[in-house]
Structure formats: C-alpha cells, structure tokens
Amino acid sequence: MKCVGVQYLEAIRKLKATGFVPLRNVHVSFVPDEEVGGFKGMNCFVKTPEFEALRVGFALDEGIANPDDSYHLFYGERAIWQFRVTAKGQTGHASILHENTAAEKIHKVINRLLSLRESEKARLKSLENPDLGDVTSVNMTMLGGGLQANVVPPELSAVFDIRITPHWTLDSMKKLLDETCANAGSDVTYKYIQHSNITAQTPVDDSNVWWTVFKGVTDELNLKINKKIFPAATDIRFVRQLGIPAFGFSPMNNTPVLLHDHDEYLNEAVYLRGVEIYTALLEKIINQPKD
Structure with a gap:
C-alpha cells in the first residue's frame, strides 16, 4: 500500500526530527511481486544471507481498511x-x-x-x-x-x-x-x-512481548483493535514462517475496503492520524529492551 509505506517513512522522519535515539536497528523493506504472490520477492529475500544479517526480532506489514471506527490487527493468514x-x-x-x-x-x-x-x-x-x-x-x-x-x-x-x-x-x-x-x-x-503451505501464526497474548507492547500503545491511544486472520495474503507470511513475530496493521479506520477498486482513496485526516499511530507504535517497539 503506497499510503501505508509513506506513513511508515513519515513516522520514522518524525522520530528522527525529535532527536530520538533508537535502541534497536530499524529496517524498512520495499520488495517486488507482492501482488503475484511474492515468490520472486520477499520469499527469495528471507532466504538470503543479507536478510539473516538483519537479525529481525519483530516485523510489521500492511493490514486492511475498516469501515467502522476500529482497527484490524492480523496475526496470521490463510x-x-x-x-x-x-x-x-x-x-x-x-x-x-x-x-x-x-x-x-x-x-x-x-x-x-x-x-x-x-x-x-x-x-x-x-x-x-x-x-x-x-x-x-x-x-x-x-x-x-x-x-x-x-x-x-x-x-x-x-x-x-x-x-x-x-x-x-x-x-x-x-x-x-x-x-x-x-x-x-x-x-x-x-x-x-x-x-503456499505457510500457516504460522503470531501469538496475541501475554506470552508475546511484542503483543504486550503493541496493545499497550493502542490502549493508551484508545484504539479498538480486532484480532484477526488475514483473508488474503501479504509478504509478512514469509517472515512469520521463519518464527519471527509479525503483525499486519494498517491504521485506516472509517475507510471503505476499496482494494484495487476504482477511485481507491484514503481520507486526509485518517492518513495523518495513521502517521501519529505509527509514530507512537514505532517509538515503543524500537525501544523495547533486548533480552
């Protein structure tokens, strides 16, 4: 999602502008072929020495819009x-x-x-x-x-x-x-x-520190979160299959689901609120103490 990709970049830009010093490394990836399965994109990338060298501890990817005022969080996929x-x-x-x-x-x-x-x-x-x-x-x-x-x-x-x-x-x-x-x-x-034989799911309970961090932020922001299995497929499944905790989340509430539809849009206010949400999430996630 172009809007989600830019929201992530804007959230990182805002954190840097405040002088924020990250405890953990942050990597942003843009890879090809997601719309046709990702088999020549993310599927290949996660098998490379370069990906292994990133030492990924947690990952975020896109979710989907929601017409009401709540937000969807995806912890697994079909x-x-x-x-x-x-x-x-x-x-x-x-x-x-x-x-x-x-x-x-x-x-x-x-x-x-x-x-x-x-x-x-x-x-x-x-x-x-x-x-x-x-x-x-x-x-x-x-x-x-x-x-x-x-x-x-x-x-x-x-x-x-x-x-x-x-x-x-x-x-x-x-x-x-x-x-x-x-x-x-x-x-x-x-x-x-x-x-695809990928069925891995990320726990959404207190056994997963990343869920605890995520929920702590959304609770502070008074966001209603719906925990779901993603009905389609995103690149995050290749990361999740490696045993890396990962969520799909797009801060796009009060927005009709218009994937690949005519006149797909995102309201300006929803977009800007999404940047604020990502900024708050990334700040806590990035500074989660290492084991």
Missing part, C-alpha cells in the same frame, strides 16, 4: 492454493453420447468444490462474529477447453482459487483434492499455479 484441474476423455462428434468424456469428469470436480464453497458460506453466516479468515474460501476463476461447437473436446480444465483457514489442516485439503479427482474418473489431475 494459505493460498491456486490450481488447474484437467480432465481428459473420449473425443468425437457431438451428435453421439460418448462414454468417459472430459465434461462429465470436470463436472464432478466442479460440483464437489462448489459444494464445499456453499458449506463454507453457510458456516461463515453461522459464526457469532463472522470473519473470512475463519473459513476457507473456494472460487472457480477460469474455464478452458473445446475447439468447436460440434466436437466433444478431449480435454477440459477449470482453475480454482482456495484460501485455506489456519483452523484447517493442509493435509485434509490435500486429501479432499486427491479424492475429488480420483472419484471424478480416470485421467483427472491437478497442477498448482500458486501453492
């Missing part, structure tokens, strides 16, 4: 599984009722996964405090195959985007996909487009 299911079958003229067609097989796969989608939608509605991070989202995003209207295609495909809540085990999802393809018939396979 795992992204994007994959293409391909079904192969008997081809021939479309005037004949061929057996073992690709369409029949891909139909079974689509039905099974969209059935899961419906059950998760129902579960979301049944939760006392509905939140996307607590359920698994399933969406079919692409369909492919076929050459002309009167020919039964030898191959059809469907692409799915599934975001798996950390409340599920990834093994259970893998088992479901394997069984779905197997039950659809022969020559039904799937291949990952994007596949």
Whole structure:
C-alpha cells in the first residue's frame, strides 16, 4: 500500500526530527511481486544471507481498511492454493453420447468444490462474529477447453482459487483434492499455479512481548483493535514462517475496503492520524529492551 509505506517513512522522519535515539536497528523493506504472490520477492529475500544479517526480532506489514471506527490487527493468514484441474476423455462428434468424456469428469470436480464453497458460506453466516479468515474460501476463476461447437473436446480444465483457514489442516485439503479427482474418473489431475503451505501464526497474548507492547500503545491511544486472520495474503507470511513475530496493521479506520477498486482513496485526516499511530507504535517497539 503506497499510503501505508509513506506513513511508515513519515513516522520514522518524525522520530528522527525529535532527536530520538533508537535502541534497536530499524529496517524498512520495499520488495517486488507482492501482488503475484511474492515468490520472486520477499520469499527469495528471507532466504538470503543479507536478510539473516538483519537479525529481525519483530516485523510489521500492511493490514486492511475498516469501515467502522476500529482497527484490524492480523496475526496470521490463510494459505493460498491456486490450481488447474484437467480432465481428459473420449473425443468425437457431438451428435453421439460418448462414454468417459472430459465434461462429465470436470463436472464432478466442479460440483464437489462448489459444494464445499456453499458449506463454507453457510458456516461463515453461522459464526457469532463472522470473519473470512475463519473459513476457507473456494472460487472457480477460469474455464478452458473445446475447439468447436460440434466436437466433444478431449480435454477440459477449470482453475480454482482456495484460501485455506489456519483452523484447517493442509493435509485434509490435500486429501479432499486427491479424492475429488480420483472419484471424478480416470485421467483427472491437478497442477498448482500458486501453492503456499505457510500457516504460522503470531501469538496475541501475554506470552508475546511484542503483543504486550503493541496493545499497550493502542490502549493508551484508545484504539479498538480486532484480532484477526488475514483473508488474503501479504509478504509478512514469509517472515512469520521463519518464527519471527509479525503483525499486519494498517491504521485506516472509517475507510471503505476499496482494494484495487476504482477511485481507491484514503481520507486526509485518517492518513495523518495513521502517521501519529505509527509514530507512537514505532517509538515503543524500537525501544523495547533486548533480552
């Protein structure tokens, strides 16, 4: 988020202008490819000697806007599984009722996964405090195959985007996909487009000194904080997977969620208040005594 990146820089500038002397080193990173998964950006960076040399003890990344007056704090994320299911079958003229067609097989796969989608939608509605991070989202995003209207295609495909809540085990999802393809018939396979097994979460209780520091500041500022699982994905997951405590937080309340939408905006007053919040947070975080 451009606004969040600038808010961080402005908060650091304000601290420096006061003569603030940091107890800890502060590193600000801007890396590429976050919008396409971060696999050639942050994923690569955290595996380098240069990142290891930073000796990161705690990290902050973006969160998301919130339409009401509270703020969201994210301590974990859903795992992204994007994959293409391909079904192969008997081809021939479309005037004949061929057996073992690709369409029949891909139909079974689509039905099974969209059935899961419906059950998760129902579960979301049944939760006392509905939140996307607590359920698994399933969406079919692409369909492919076929050459002309009167020919039964030898191959059809469907692409799915599934975001798996950390409340599920990834093994259970893998088992479901394997069984779905197997039950659809022969020559039904799937291949990952994007596949993340990152499920690490940062504690949001007194066992985590960084949560204690964070909450102490937000309490002083009278900020209402909602602890959540992030429904999408940010680069912070690669840091969190290393065992480094990390939160996603954007001080953007009273702001509609307009990610990638037309006329995305941030009110001036909300932006300036966010700089104040980051300044207060960074001052306490940076000067947290070392062990």
